[in-house]
Structures are given as C-alpha cells and as structure tokens.
Amino acid sequence: MSATAKPSADALADRRARAKAWFEDLRDRICLAFEALEDAADPALYPGEAGRFERTPWTRGDGGEDLGGGVMGMMHGRLFEKVGVHVSTVFGAFSPEFAARVRGAETDPRFYATGVSLIAHMRNPHVPAVHMNTRFITTTQSWFGGGMDLNPTQDYQRDKSFEDSVLFHQAAKAACDAHDPAYYSRFTDWCDEYFWLKHRQELRGTGGIFYDHLDTGDHDADFAFTRDVGEAFVKAYPQIVRTRMDTPWSDDDREEQLVRRGRYAEFNLLYDRGTKFGLETGGNINSILSSMPPHARWP
C-alpha cells in the first residue's frame, strides 16, 4: 500500500491522540458490555457474584524517562472466567536489532504505538473464546493493524459454517466492505494464515480478520476502518455470548474446552509474534501473558 504523505508534527500528534482516545473509549464500552453480561448471567448456571474489571496501570522502563505504559484491565467473573481488556501507549526508541526489523525504523529507531487488546476465556464451554486487537503505530511511517478472531472450544462449533462463526465473519465483512471490497477476502485469509498451528496442522479457531501495515495514503479512512473493526466486535461478540450463555454444559464439554485451551496456550507461546516480542524485549510479563488460559489440559 502506498505510504501516507508525511504529516506535519502537529498533525501527527493529533492522529496519535485521536487514536489513543478512541482505543480507550472502545475499551470502556467493551468493559461495560461485558460487565452487563456478567450481571445477566443465570445464577443457576453461574453461581457467585457478577465480576467487575480491575484496572492496573503500569509504566514502561525504570521510571526515569517517560516511555509510556498502559492499563491492564482484568475480570475474573462467573461468566467471563478470565478476560483481559488492555490499552497501552508506548514510545521511545527501539533497540538497534529490533529497529532493523520494523518498517520505517531502519534509519530512525523512534516509535509510538497505541492500541487495545482483548482476550476472553469463558466459563461455559459452549461460549467461544475470542481475541481482538487494534493498534496505531508510527515510526518514520505510520499504519494501523489488528483484527478479531473467534475461538470456539467445542468441535461441533469449530467450523466456519456454524452460526456463531457466520455471524462473527458477517460483522467483520460488513466493516471491511464499507471501506474496500477487497479487504475482507484479503484480511480473512491473512487471519487463517496467522492463527495456524503448524505442528498440528490446524487452525487455532474459526478465524475472522487480521491486518497489518494498513496505510492506504488516506489516514482518516484507515482510522475509520479500524474504528469499524472495533464496532464490529462490540456488535458481534456480546450477541454470540448472549445466544450461548444459557446452554448447560457437561464435564465432557468442559474437558474438551480445557484441552482446546491447551492448544491456545501452544499458539501463544510457540508462534504469537506479540507474545514473543514482548517476552524478548522485557515487556510487562503480567500483561503479555494475561492472555494465557486460566485452566488448560494436556491429558
């Protein structure tokens, strides 16, 4: 994709501030939606108190220079067994080795990255797990990236033709189609390519969309697309949760869920670029590994 004409410093600062504000607003709305689902959960299936998000701010670096940081948002609820919705806004300079591998950082290692990331592991095995992330990154270039993918834990749901996946993909496709008729096809293929467990020759979930380095030359359009991905998530996922949350489950269903979560853990530790990057560069361990499943099985 063609590079955006270089914006003025003021325009760039404005773009960063607007992206950051939007990711934080999306985080707030998602947390409210998830807490409302916690409240709505049937006590017969989900005993105990409805969960609430706890937010923990963190800063990058040793506290000297301001290198940014973020806010971890975690909920250990009755319906949401473990869910993290995090925002982070970090900046500074990449290490020389890393700068060489990042677009636009080869000659100038300074960067700014702001984003929201989310992973939900649900108590009910019939409610799929989900992952979503959107981000805005600037080096000497700037781009958006992100995506959303659905991760059912039960074999009968692990097919793109299953209604939850159909609904999820339809929402993602609508967000794509509003911006470019080529986006959905490209980004859903990219998702399947990325979330692939090579050693098992299987997909992690039933897909969705994944995109990176989105820089069409029209910043406002790219930002609007990224917002629409967030809106698609807010529209689709709570609806899927509501549809499935009243389905009772058996010990066998739970067992299947825990084994499937083991595969999720395998993906994160063996392949996920964000996890590997965070661990290799001494990021916030708690935040990076907050996506790991609360319980997993390798029978």
Next chain:
Amino acid sequence: MSATAKPSADALADRRARAKAWFEDLRDRICLAFEALEDAADPALYPGEAGRFERTPWTRGDGGEDLGGGVMGMMHGRLFEKVGVHVSTVFGAFSPEFAARVRGAETDPRFYATGVSLIAHMRNPHVPAVHMNTRFITTTQSWFGGGMDLNPTQDYQRDKSFEDSVLFHQAAKAACDAHDPAYYSRFTDWCDEYFWLKHRQELRGTGGIFYDHLDTGDHDADFAFTRDVGEAFVKAYPQIVRTRMDTPWSDDDREEQLVRRGRYAEFNLLYDRGTKFGLETGGNINSILSSMPPHARWP
C-alpha cells in the same frame, strides 16, 4: 573435549546396540519402580486403581524407508498423575539446514540417535515433578548427552537446600565424581543455565545436571558415566517420592502446583530445544508434547 578415534563400522554398530539396549533396560526398571510406587500409594489419599504403563510403538517417516522409531510409555495413575517414559532410536539423514547445525553432520548428514526420556507430573503437590533424559548420538562424530533435574512445585521446596534437592544433587554428584571430579560443577551449572525462564528471570526447578557432546576419547568411560546418571536417577527419585507421598495436601497446595506447571509449559514451548526441534521437523507430536502438564493454571 577431544574426539574419539574413529571406530570401525563393527565397533560403532556394537556401541549403538549396547547403548540402545541399556536405555531400554533402564526404561523397564524405571517403569517397574514407578508401578510399585503406584501400588504402594495410600488409597485414603489416592483413591482408585493403581496405574500401569501403556506402551505405544511408533515409526518415523511414511512407512517406506526404515527411519527408526520408538515406544511411548505413558501412565495416568493415582500417584503419578501423568508420566511418560519413552525410548526412541531414530536414524537416516538430517535435512541440509539442520545438518549444518549439528556437530559432525556438516559434511555428511547421516545420523543415529538412541535415548530414553522421562517426565513425571505427580498428583500430590508435595511430590516434586522430575525430568530425566540420556542419549547417544552418532554423526561422523559420536557423543552422549542428557541429565536429570528436579522440579518441586511448592515454594517451600524450591530451594537447593531443601532436603529433596540435596538428596537429588548428591546422587547426581556421586555419579559425576566417580568419573571426573570436574563433571558435577560443570554439569550442574549447565543445568541451571539451560532450565532458565529468561522472561521470568527464574529457574524452572532446583536443578540437577545437564550435559551434551560428551566425547572424552574413551567411549566406554563416557557410556559408563551415562549409565551411572541413569542409576542415580533410579536411586534418588523413587526415594524422594516415597518420602513425600504420604503428605496430605490442600486446595491451596494444588493451586500452587498448577500455577507452577504453567511455568513448566512455558519453558517447554518457549525454550526447550528438544521440543522446538521435534515440532519444527515434524516429529511425533504426541510423544514430543507428552511432557506437557496434565492440568495447568494461569490465574
């Protein structure tokens, strides 16, 4: 270490056969010792039937050319929640990319590797998990490698001065000292260096010994040392199990165990060279990942 003078083809075949036979004999003795512990487990703490090993042979490749294989031995018992004791003897030619990274295979990719490997995850959180592996590898060179390391799951045991670790290290040291006064110091440091979770800046367990490329020029001595490592394991670990197996445990102890097992899973997937090699080269997934914990937690 100096390379062994090149043996004749007959001598090499004899070395391979004797190593293979010994690893299989060690496997048999370990399995019997573990099954005896299963039988001896107090039914008040360990309800249900005593477990027995199930052996599953597998072959490498597509069934055309003989590329060797192995026997997975798994027990899901009442005391041994999940234990694998595997032997494998594989041969053929490394891929060009891999051959370039293996000692003595740079100019001739043919190899032969025979070994035994073991990981035990115990039901009782007060009984440490353990890992042991010994192997004999030949390319244009030949060497032994392996080691044994203890993995307590409770913080009060996770110190080298705790009596189980003292006993385990003493057994390893005795095996080392009988062969070379420098071995223990070198191999126990190597163990701590290898089983290091860099992202958490912590050791996986309380160590033991780890060695590789052992080729002193005296094959019989190197083989005798490797046998003594196996004997040290057979002597030390069942004794530790017997000492701890009657200690009752609480839900909190179990929780601590499951969280610690999460770290074990992190090590295997992020760092373990054997796991990574096996997955990257299309090995037997079930066998490679049989070391993963039966239950793990990331709270």
